[in-house]
Amino acid sequence: MHHFNYEDGRLHCEGVDLNEIADQVGTPVYVYSTATLRRHARVIAAAFDGMECLIAYSVKANGNLAVLKTLASEGCGADVVSGGELRRALAAGIPAERIVFSGVGKTRDEMALGLETGIHQFNVESGAELIELSEVAMSMGVVAPIALRVNPDVAAGGHPNISTGKSGDKFGVPWADAPELYHQMKALPGVEAVGVDVHIGSQIGDLEPMRAAFEKTVGLVKFLREAGHDLKRIDLGGGLGIPYQDSDSPAPPSDYAQMIREVTEGLGLQVILEPGRMIAGNAGVMVSEVLYHKPAPDRTFLIIDAGMNDLMRPALYQAHHDILPLAEPGAETPRTTYDIVGPICESTDKFAAQRQMPEVAAGSRIAFMSSGAYGAVLSSQYNARPLVAEVLVDGDQFALVRRRPSFDEMIQLEQMPDWLT
Numbered sequence: 001m002h003h004f005n006y007e008d009g010r011l012h013c014e015g016v017d018l019n020e021i022a023d024q025v026g027t028p029v030y031v032y033s034t035a036t037l038r039r040h041a042r043v044i045a046a047a048f049d050g051m052e053c054l055i056a057y058s059v060k061a062n063g064n065l066a067v068l069k070t071l072a073s074e075g076c077g078a079d080v081v082s083g084g085e086l087r088r089a090l091a092a093g094i095p096a097e098r099i100v101f102s103g104v105g106k107t108r109d110e111m112a113l114g115l116e117t118g119i120h121q122f123n124v125e126s127g128a129e130l131i132e133l134s135e136v137a138m139s140m141g142v143v144a145p146i147a148l149r150v151n152p153d154v155a156a157g158g159h160p161n162i163s164t165g166k167s168g169d170k171f172g173v174p175w176a177d178a179p180e181l182y183h184q185m186k187a188l189p190g191v192e193a194v195g196v197d198v199h200i201g202s203q204i205g206d207l208e209p210m211r212a213a214f215e216k217t218v219g220l221v222k223f224l225r226e227a228g229h230d231l232k233r234i235d236l237g238g239g240l241g242i243p244y245q246d247s248d249s250p251a252p253p254s255d256y257a258q259m260i261r262e263v264t265e266g267l268g269l270q271v272i273l274e275p276g277r278m279i280a281g282n283a284g285v286m287v288s289e290v291l292y293h294k295p296a297p298d299r300t301f302l303i304i305d306a307g308m309n310d311l312m313r314p315a316l317y318q319a320h321h322d323i324l325p326l327a328e329p330g331a332e333t334p335r336t337t338y339d340i341v342g343p344i345c346e347s348t349d350k351f352a353a354q355r356q357m358p359e360v361a362a363g364s365r366i367a368f369m370s371s372g373a374y375g376a377v378l379s380s381q382y383n384a385r386p387l388v389a390e391v392l393v394d395g396d397q398f399a400l401v402r403r404r405p406s407f408d409e410m411i412q413l414e415q416m417p418d419w420l421t
């Protein structure tokens with residue numbers, strides 16, 4: 001469900017014509033729908049109604065401060081994977097006690113920041129990190145609440161680049177090591193085990209691998225409780241997939257919630273969830289302008305003003321985005337086939353190969369649907385292109401929520417060494 005629809009022949013986000021945004025802000029530009037963000041947050045909250053549950057939105061999916069503030073106002077907490085994301089979440093008004101800190105490579109400074117601000121939980125991913133965190137906490141005279149992220153060795157659909165729960169993945173501690181690490185924690189005065197954490201990947205449409213991983217994790221919680229660990233929480237990560245095209249049919253949030261209810265029933269655990277894509281994915285589009293048509297012997301390239309530096313998902317994971325013209329095609333609009341590419345000097349700068357779609361003229365605009373998650377957050381200034389702009393729509397109003405930097409701003413962090421001046 002989202003709020004991007006044609007009205008009077010023009011693609012709108014809620015009540016705003018996307019062409020109007022592009023006219024004012026330029027292209028490429030990401031546009032997010034407040035109504036869609038709120039709706040997704042509410043659908044998830046409703047699905048888990050009655051359970052003791054913390055919805056910790058995964059900031060890495062879309063960390064724009066205005067997006068975070070919108071979700072904070074819906075009562076979302078945050079899952080962060082760096083000190084920077086922690087500071088973003090706090091800056092947007094998400095209370096520290098609703099923030100969990102994940103990630104395999106936390107530095108001592110990042111640990112100290114989490115401890116200082118009093119976050120809900122650290123998801124720890126190795127024995128070495130455990131010892132380091134205990135030392136940092138002791139030096140500050142506090143105790144860090146810990147869930148160990150375990151690797152359940154379960155394969156979960158999706159693209160191999162976004163699978164995290166197999167034994168060869170860098171994430172989580174090996175399953176067999178978990179009991180010993182919980183045992184070691186008892187001897188570390190700076191940490192206290194409060195739960196177990198698992199996250200097996202992203203864009204998973206099928207509930208079965210998730211159920212398998214969650215059941216395994218619940219089994220571990222029971223085992224650890226019997227071994228004398230007072231565990232109060234289970235963190236089940238994020239990862240539920242979204243529809244990127246009509247042929248996708250990921251499990252609905254209600255089925256996902258029902259499965260989690262069944263798996264965690266009667267345990268008296270706080271359930272922590274870290275949804276990212278499922279909240280932000282369909283809440284955003286990227287708008288780009290068609291620059292040129294370039295015929296080749298066997299195809300036509302549609303060259304657009306957005307590049308892989310603006311939307312990296314197709315280059316990074318061969319991801320599919322539906323592409324819609326902002327001007328609604330009519331019955332008389334011819335259909336054609338394009339390879340849709342950007343201006344970047346890389347062969348991977350290709351958004352779609354042999355895409356069948358209505359003809360679009362140079363100077364007209366197109367929207368990459370479902371770009372709200374892992375879109376702008378992955379953008380860069382490669383090829384000395386300014387960072388892509390971001391706009392938030394709410395009803396019939398819109399605002400620039402990240403402006404494009406000027407050329408001077410783009411180079412302001414650089415300086416000449418003495419010997420060149």
Ligand SMILES: *Cc1c(COP(=O)(O)O)cnc(C)c1O
Nearest residue numbers: 058102202238239274275276277
């Ligand atoms: C990326 C990530 C998430 C969010 O995944 P989605 O598929 O966007 O829901 C949640 N938890 C962790 C630890 C992650 O790395």
